[in-house]
Amino acid sequence: MAERPLATADEKPATPAPKPLRADAQRNRDKLVEVAAQAFATDGVDASLEEIARQAEVGIGTLYRHFPTREHLVEIVYRREVEALCLAAEELARDHPADVALELWMQRFVDYIATKRGLATSLRILLTTNSTLFSDTSGRVSQALKRLVEAAAAAGTIRADVDASDVLHALGGIYSAPNTPDWRDRSGRLVKLLMDGLRFGATKASKVPR
């Protein structure tokens, strides 16, 4: 833990030549990430790497060739999940009225944080250690949120005078909330409350759920 150089991202010149992997290598890599995501969600970031390799039906050596350290693997999984979260925003925006999409997405955001709660300590270490990872992902998330907020404001189903960063800030309270057993409910209510505030004074009433 001590002397090992920090596992930072490797290139400044934006991915110059990522070199296509051989077909089998790509297959194995994908499978590993898949299985690892599951394992980390279930057992935390300390999940056994040998078990992951086993479940991916791959030798332990293969795992280590693709991901030299545990942190590498965790980082990939983390980025992938953040990406999924952001893609969900686009999808929701397609399938629902803007304000509903926003609410559903925030709800999903809470779910996502919830699954990460147990890992908070080690994830925090990873995020403070690897600042690129932090700025990349938080930038990506706030961008997704911004689009949702602006779309809803444009549609007139939430008030127009709020900034996306304010909303993110409000959601940020979720991180710091104490780890009570009813944390999940609390956060759900927070989102609803936030939405009420956002809808108050909107030009249109929304034709919404429940």
Place this chain on the structure above:
Amino acid sequence: MAERPLATADEKPATPAPKPLRADAQRNRDKLVEVAAQAFATDGVDASLEEIARQAEVGIGTLYRHFPTREHLVEIVYRREVEALCLAAEELARDHPADVALELWMQRFVDYIATKRGLATSLRILLTTNSTLFSDTSGRVSQALKRLVEAAAAAGTIRADVDASDVLHALGGIYSAPNTPDWRDRSGRLVKLLMDGLRFGATKASKVPR
């Protein structure tokens, strides 16, 4: 790393009944700490615990009984070293004129930090994880420094208008200085520079070295 509860200090009511250890247990414990301090200094906080037990001529089980986690052991060693540093302040104060004592101690402080440089990452984690450890030790250190500064000011060998916390703050720059190879020299010069500043305008010139 993830789910294990933080290894916090255990009692609020200031050490109610620490229960005297059996003679052999105390002996083994002391030896372990001794050896561990050496090992951590040499190999970093990732030093092999089995090796430490071996060198202390003790079973691995004994080590784990005394120190349930690596962090426990690291914490004890760290506290012990901080304590030694502070005791050195008293000793120097006895054996030297106040301003000389101050300079020598700051030099020693730098040496101490130097040996901890390699461990910075994991130590930082430990110190942010265990806030009691941080406040205890930093309090102890600043108290030691305060005495040295005040004694020198009282003796008139440094100016009277400086606050110990300012000095500590100046020394603090050492932490954040980049990890260059000449770091050690730099820090030495910083201390000298600081002393010059402190002596400037003192009521008495010091009858000092070099």
Place this chain on the structure above:
DNA sequence: TAAATAAACGGAGGCGCCTCCGTTTTAGTG
């Protein structure tokens, strides 16, 4: 001093980490 018992010891065993290197597979090339 001897017996009794609570405290401490210590290492075998099971598991995970990670490296190293002989074997297998893929993607070109004629």
Place this chain on the structure above:
DNA sequence: CACTAAAACGGAGGCGCCTCCGTTTATTTA
């Protein structure tokens, strides 16, 4: 298709972590 070089595979082996529990030792009591 063969053939070949490069790429990728995979697992044995060595080491460290940590737990569990049968054995040893210090202390107390008589």
